[in-house]
Amino acid sequence: MIIVCPLSAVQSLVQEHKVGHVVSLLAPGTEHPSIANLARHLRLSFHDIIAEMEGFVTPATSDSQKLITFFEQWDKANPLLIHCWAGISRSTAAAFTAMCMLKPRSDEEELAWQLRRLSPSASPNRLIVSHADALLDRGGRMIAAVDAIGRGAEAAEGVPFTFLP
Numbered sequence: 259m260i261i262v263c264p265l266s267a268v269q270s271l272v273q274e275h276k277v278g279h280v281v282s283l284l285a286p287g288t289e290h291p292s293i294a295n296l297a298r299h300l301r302l303s304f305h306d307i308i309a310e311m312e313g314f315v316t317p318a319t320s321d322s323q324k325l326i327t328f329f330e331q332w333d334k335a336n337p338l339l340i341h342c343w344a345g346i347s348r349s350t351a352a353a354f355t356a357m358c359m360l361k362p363r364s365d366e367e368e369l370a371w372q373l374r375r376l377s378p379s380a381s382p383n384r385l386i387v388s389h390a391d392a393l394l395d396r397g398g399r400m401i402a403a404v405d406a407i408g409r410g411a412e413a414a415e416g417v418p419f420t421f422l423p
Contacts, residue, residue: 259275259337259338259420259421259422259423260337260338260339260340260353260356260420260421260422260423261275261277261337261338261339261340261418261419261420262339262340262341262345262349262350262353262376262377262416262418262419262420263339263340263341263345263349263416263418263419264341264342264343264344264345264346264349264415264416264418265284265291265341265342265343265344265345266415267341267345267418268280268282268291268293268339268341269291269293271339271418272293272296272339275337275339276336276337277293277296277336277337277338277339278296278297278298278335278336278337278338279296279297279298279299279300279328279332279336279337279338279339280293280296280298280299280300280338280339280340280341281300281302281325281328281338281339281340281341281349281352282299282300282301282302282341282342283302283304283340283341283342283348283349283352284301284302284303284342284343285303285304285305285306285315285343286303286304286305286315288303288343290303297333297336298328298331298332300324300325300328302321302324302325303315304316304317304318304321304348305317306342306343306347306348306383307385308383308384308385309385316385317348317383317385317386317389318389319389319392319393321386321389322355322386322389322390322393323389323393325352325355325356325386325390326355326359326390326393326394329355329356329359329360330359334423337420338356340352340353340356344413344414344415344416345377345379345415345416345417345418346377346379346380346381346410346413346415346416347381347382347383348383348386349416350373350377350380350381350382350383350410350416351382351383351384351386351387351390351404352386353373353380353382353421354369354370354373354382354387354390354400354403354404355386355387355390355394355400356423357369357372357373357421358390358394358396358400359394360423361423366396366399366400366402366403367399367402367403367406367407369403370382370403370404370406370407371406371407372421373407374407374410376419376420376421377410377416377417377419378410378411378413379410379411379412379413379416379417380407380410380416381409381410382404384401384404384405387400387401387404388400388401
């Protein structure tokens with residue numbers, strides 16, 4: 259099972275679901291949660307932006323490669339939790355990447371609409387998705403799928419959701 263949530267829900271969901279792997283996607287300077295008894299914890303630090311901006315750290319191709327490697331190495335024995343600050347953009351981009359990897363024969367747009375049904379506020383970060391699309395050799399289909407579902411419903415914080423690989 260994969261769980262997607264905002265930072266505020268991490269500790270309770272880790273305990274409730276006996277999470278073994280965590281992906282934290284937070285801005286530089288934001289403290290990553292300290293979580294006991296994890297098999298692995300990937301901590302990535304960049305801002306939730308989709309283009310270079312002075313004074314901000316842009317998600318890089320290497321960040322998406324680290325996500326992909328982390329997902330490839332997940333043994334699926336325990337749930338995996340993905341979070342960002344609000345659970346709306348960076349974490350849903352990572353979740354969409356995982357969905358595409360775990361269901362390689364599925365249509366990317368169908369997966370994006372599944373993501374939207376799971377999280378009405380999901381607005382996957384286009385730059386993270388674009389990097390993953392290239393790394394997974396999806397020929398632009400992942401970014402086209404995210405464009406097709408458009409921006410999610412306005413929300414200050416996303417509601418946690420789960421899906422099965």
